[in-house]
Amino acid sequence: MSTHFFGEGNIGSAPDYREFANGNDEPRRLLRLNVYFDNPVPMKDGTFEDRGGFWAPVELWHREAEHWSTLYQKGMRVLVEGRTVRDEWEDADENERVTFKIEARRVGILPYRVEGVTLGAKGQAMEQPHDE
Structure with a gap:
């Protein structure tokens, strides 16, 4: 079960970046917010x-996920577009659990809490969050 999702919110913790082997192909890259x-x-x-x-939890699967893991920071205001997905799993006590996650197509950084942006070479940017 899934449905279209479009929402605005704040990143609550440091991004989690992971790579998964993909046979002889380039690894699959996941950025979880x-x-x-x-x-x-x-x-x-x-x-x-x-x-x-x-x-x-917001999951963004993309080959640029590693680069973006340094761009997104705790406290940033983001706009997420994607779909909600029902995730069924068992906890440590073997109880069935159901949660919902968002598989993102796009995660945009909103200007709230950002003091400035420094642009580098193509594809590189540094965001500086504002502490409140």
Whole structure:
């Protein structure tokens, strides 16, 4: 079961990069992000209250995943497009578990919490998150 997903949220921890052998072909590369997708609701006093936000693992399979693992950082605001996928597994006690993850097609960095961007040679960029 899957459905189209489009959401905005914050990266909650350092990105997790992994490579998987693929026979004689180039290895498959995975970048996993842990993202909190919030639901800010405006209040009468001008502030916002988060109602119904959720954490979700975001998986981005791409040959550039290793490079991007240094680009994405904890606290960054991102826009994720992809699909939700039901993931069934067993825990250590052999209990069946069901979670949902997002298989991303695109993960865009939003300008919130970024102080500046330094562009290098083609395909290289350095993001500097702003601490709040």
